[in-house]
Amino acid sequence: GFISIDCGYTANQTYTDSRTGISYASDEGYTDAGLIHPVDKGNLQTDLADRYLNLRFFPSGERNCYTLRSLTPGGKYLVRAAFGYGDYDKLNKNPTFDLYFGVNYWTTVTIVSSSTAYVFEIIAVCPADFLQICLVNKGSGTPFISGLDLRSLTSDLYLEANVTQSLVLLSFFRDTVGFGPNRYHFGTNYQHIRFPDDPYDRMWQRYENVDGWTDVPNKSNGEIKNSTNDNYDAPSAVMRSASIPVNDSRMDLSWSSDSSMNVGVDPKFFLVLYFAELEAVQELRQFDVSVDNNPLASAFSPKFLLPTVLSGIVQGSNEHSISLVATSNSALQPLISAMEIYMLRPVNESTTDSLDANAMMTIQEKFSVKKNWVGDPCAPISFAWNGLNCSYTPNSPRITALNMSSSGLVGEIDASFGQLTLLQHLDLSHNSLSGSIPDFLGQVPALKSLDLSSNNLSGSIPWSLLEKTQRGLLTLRVDDNPGLCGNNTCNPIQKKRRNKTKLLQIVISVVVSVSLLVLAVFLLVI
Ligand SMILES: *[C@@H]1O[C@H](CO)[C@@H](O)[C@H](O)[C@H]1NC(C)=O
Ligand SMILES: *[C@@H]1O[C@H](CO)[C@@H](O)[C@H](O)[C@H]1NC(C)=O
Ligand SMILES: *[C@@H]1O[C@H](CO)[C@@H](O)[C@H](O)[C@H]1NC(C)=O
Ligand SMILES: *[C@@H]1O[C@H](CO)[C@@H](O)[C@H](O)[C@H]1NC(C)=O
Ligand SMILES: *[C@@H]1O[C@H](CO)[C@@H](O)[C@H](O)[C@H]1NC(C)=O
Ligand SMILES: *[C@@H]1O[C@H](CO)[C@@H](O)[C@H](O)[C@H]1NC(C)=O
Ligand SMILES: *[C@@H]1O[C@H](CO)[C@@H](O)[C@H](O)[C@H]1NC(C)=O
Ligand SMILES: *[C@@H]1O[C@H](CO)[C@@H](O)[C@H](O)[C@H]1NC(C)=O
Numbered sequence: 001g002f003i004s005i006d007c008g009y010t011a012n013q014t015y016t017d018s019r020t021g022i023s024y025a026s027d028e029g030y031t032d033a034g035l036i037h038p039v040d041k042g043n044l045q046t047d048l049a050d051r052y053l054n055l056r057f058f059p060s061g062e063r064n065c066y067t068l069r070s071l072t073p074g075g076k077y078l079v080r081a082a083f084g085y086g087d088y089d090k091l092n093k094n095p096t097f098d099l100y101f102g103v104n105y106w107t108t109v110t111i112v113s114s115s116t117a118y119v120f121e122i123i124a125v126c127p128a129d130f131l132q133i134c135l136v137n138k139g140s141g142t143p144f145i146s147g148l149d150l151r152s153l154t155s156d157l158y159l160e161a162n163v164t165q166s167l168v169l170l171s172f173f174r175d176t177v178g179f180g181p182n183r184y185h186f187g188t189n190y191q192h193i194r195f196p197d198d199p200y201d202r203m204w205q206r207y208e209n210v211d212g213w214t215d216v217p218n219k220s221n222g223e224i225k226n227s228t229n230d231n232y233d234a235p236s237a238v239m240r241s242a243s244i245p246v247n248d249s250r251m252d253l254s255w256s257s258d259s260s261m262n263v264g265v266d267p268k269f270f271l272v273l274y275f276a277e278l279e280a281v282q283e284l285r286q287f288d289v290s291v292d293n294n295p296l297a298s299a300f301s302p303k304f305l306l307p308t309v310l311s312g313i314v315q316g317s318n319e320h321s322i323s324l325v326a327t328s329n330s331a332l333q334p335l336i337s338a339m340e341i342y343m344l345r346p347v348n349e350s351t352t353d354s355l356d357a358n359a360m361m362t363i364q365e366k367f368s369v370k371k372n373w374v375g376d377p378c379a380p381i382s383f384a385w386n387g388l389n390c391s392y393t394p395n396s397p398r399i400t401a402l403n404m405s406s407s408g409l410v411g412e413i414d415a416s417f418g419q420l421t422l423l424q425h426l427d428l429s430h431n432s433l434s435g436s437i438p439d440f441l442g443q444v445p446a447l448k449s450l451d452l453s454s455n456n457l458s459g460s461i462p463w464s465l466l467e468k469t470q471r472g473l474l475t476l477r478v479d480d481n482p483g484l485c486g487n488n489t490c491n492p493i494q495k496k497r498r499n500k501t502k503l504l505q506i507v508i509s510v511v512v513s514v515s516l517l518v519l520a521v522f523l524l525v526i
Helices: 354-366 415-419 439-443 463-470 490-525
Strands: 002-006 014-016 023-026 035-038 054-057 063-068 075-084 096-101 104-110 117-126 131-140 147-153 165-169 171-174 178-181 183-185 213-216 242-245 250-255 268-275 287-291 294-300 308-315 320-326 338-346 388-391 398-403 425-427 432-436 449-451 456-460 475-477
Touching: 075 131, 096 117, 104 117, 104 165, 104 338, 117 171, 117 178, 242 250, 268 320, 287 308, 294 308, 354 398, 354 415, 415 439, 439 463, 463 475
Parallel strands: 002 023, 398 425, 425 449, 432 456, 449 475
Antiparallel strands: 002 147, 014 023, 035 054, 063 131, 075 117, 075 147, 096 104, 096 131, 117 165, 165 338, 171 178, 183 338, 213 242, 250 320, 268 308, 268 338, 287 294, 287 320, 388 398
């Protein structure tokens, strides 16, 4: 369930990261676009993983994509993209570009500090058996990428990520934490917690230091989780410690959207708060939890060594606050174990029908078509492939017309053309296509016009196409194919040959009969 890519790495096929034991692969085979470049270690913040020491950048094309294959259609995935600019191009110009999860906008990558590592995460449902992560040039610098991870999640995790919306982890600067995704653990361990402690390899950072808070240190090395009834499944390593105020009856946390992250006009934030009691306390720990002064829970008491999750949604680009306030009955301070803040993003673009998309990807690869043929063929409409017409209603876009005339196509007509089952117009004229005209073209039900003129096709025209033409259903152009025998060349030759063999048969039978007769007369005479 893990794909871990070190973009721009070429030294080997794979290597194992010493900190996590995760095996990273070179990005060859995941993209055929872009160029690779090393990054000077001295230009990056210290303590970064090796994957930041090289990157792939995309100087040409508006949209460039990585394609991750062998996924489960409808499966839920966490995808993480990492960027460390490090002034690799010596231009000292921090780029800004967009990131897409398939055909849907994910986030805008705004490099503010060239030495900083920028990490973005999304939890979303993948519509097909492959997923394309695309970088889009907005005219504000060349898109690049340092690393790309995919982690498979079970469908019962993060139910808020579904076919209509995805969860984009909020990333911004926090004092004493730096730039990072807002998935925090509280307590004594100042390291990131991730794989193998978190089997899904979520990255939990230590929350910023707050004056007046202290840590409830690790009280248990055992399991602190409720696997049967938990849609978030925070790992024990995260839940094992917590923060409490030293001398106060309340804790306040806040966030506001950072200018480096395009949160949109009226963003919706999804908040997940985790709590577990770590001490076998005799006295009452009870508090109210509210977000922007709206209660999430009242008179709440965390359970001993069992996580409880509270979640909520707030809207707006203004600052938001979370407060945990001890009730008047409570003898103890409030407590918090972990927190995540996501943005809810609509999944409002549909991917091209997967059979059509797969056929187009095969055609693109087989004939090495360049043009702008990357990412999804039809969506979003502003990035649709040149030479295609798509129908966009009602659900998945379908391909209705394909014009590859004068595209330098060499070789036989690929079977993939026959898999575009809603195709009405196909123009393959002015290429160097060879071989015979395949019968499957006559099986494309909606095909109304087919232009194969000016190629090097040979053989005869399949009956299925001729029949459709005769019935007026299809306009067929096959002129200027020197090796092709048309309706009045091949067929008559075949007829003549048949006549010749018949004649031969008659001659032979006459000769044989006459010979037998002569032989009989001769025998009789004797
Ligand atoms: C808590 O546990 C983590 C690892 O699980 C360890 O790194 C840390 O030192 C521990 N803290 C204490 C106070 O034992
Ligand atoms: C833990 O799981 C059990 C069984 O599903 C359930 O009865 C219990 O309420 C859960 N506890 C918490 C704190 O969610
Ligand atoms: C806690 O508060 C009391 C009075 O409000 C104060 O005297 C004491 O110094 C505080 N302790 C700490 C550790 O801040
Ligand atoms: C999808 O939503 C984004 C904003 O989140 C908007 O820019 C885009 O136009 C929408 N697309 C469709 C097809 O509605
Ligand atoms: C295909 O594109 C060429 C130009 O590239 C144009 O001349 C031709 O008419 C187009 N065919 C169709 C069916 O639109
Ligand atoms: C696509 O549609 C446009 C406008 O209807 C038309 O001009 C063009 O020829 C079509 N393309 C193909 C490949 O048929
Ligand atoms: C056409 O195909 C024949 C073989 O079928 C080959 O000899 C010839 O060179 C081809 N012509 C062109 C222009 O590709
Ligand atoms: C087949 O005949 C039709 C008319 O009878 C003609 O328009 C077409 O060009 C012919 N095809 C070939 C390949 O000669």
